[in-house]
Amino acid sequence: MSERTVTRTIPFDHALRGRFNAWFFSALDAYINRVTAPLKRTAFGSLAARTVVELGAGVGSNLRYLPPGAELVAVEPNSRMHAALAKRCAQAGVELRLITEYAERIPLADESVDEVICSLVLxxxxxxxxxxxxxxxxxxxxxxxxxxxxxxxPPRSIRSWVQRAVRRPWGWTFEGCDPHRDTAAVIERAGFQRTSVSDRILRGSVFYPVNTAICGIAWR
Incomplete structure (x- = not known):
């Protein structure tokens, strides 16, 4: 399978933090996917499009949900993730089009794709x-x-308090990750024709601050 790169901005590189995150998500890939599997099956289980756009494709943790022979358009600005992502796409037989751009500026044409996915990115x-x-x-x-x-x-819960307490060091370590973001509200107000959102708890996860989760599908 071929690999193409479209560079629109300089990919970010947080040096030691970038290397740590690339290692972290590679080393814990099987564990994270086992914990999130029920949610990912709900959200990604019916993927059938030939071309799938993924925001924050990282090291390729969601390749297993793509249909055989798919093309992945990976919007991934973190340069430390690129080598592992390309290697995994080659192993999975997935054609990779790598876009080193931030998700706030996706260099694709209006109304040009059928499926966009993301996990642990917003x-x-x-x-x-x-x-x-x-x-x-x-x-x-x-x-x-x-x-x-x-x-x-949930408001006034112990988990909510912990999320707020660790927000700054957590965000620094994981390159901007906010453990206390109301992402469901962001999706609901985004103007999709229909949105299906399920609230879940990540059972068996040791990462207590980020064990409250959602999964779902929004239709354009």
Missing amino acids: CTVADPDAVLREVRRVLRPGGRFRFVEHVAG
Whole structure:
């Protein structure tokens, strides 16, 4: 399978933090996918499009949900993730088109794709509202945005307090990740024709601050 790169901005590189995150998500890939599997099956289980756009494709943790022979258009600005992503795509027989751009500015034409997916990404982007505007722009009418995200805990809960307490060091370590973001509200107000969102708890996860999660599909 071929690999193509479209560079629109300089990919970011947080040096030691970038290397740590690339290692972290590679080393814990099987564990994270086992914990999130029920949510990912709900959101990604019916993927059938030949071309799938993934925001924050990382090291390729969602390749197993793509149909055989698919093309992955990976919007991934973190340069430390690229080598592992390309290697895994080659192993999976998935054609990779790598876009080193931020998700707030997706260099794709209006109404040009049928499926956009992301997992554990909207917690990290600087402007989630702008990201979802871009998602709606590039999706064809009837196209689907599929998501799995960790979200803010219930108000006044212990988990919510912990999320707020660790927000700064957590965000620094994981390159901007906000453990207390109300991502469900962001998706609901994004203007999709229909949205299906399920609230979940990540059972068996040791990462207590980010164990409240949502999964679902939004239709353009």
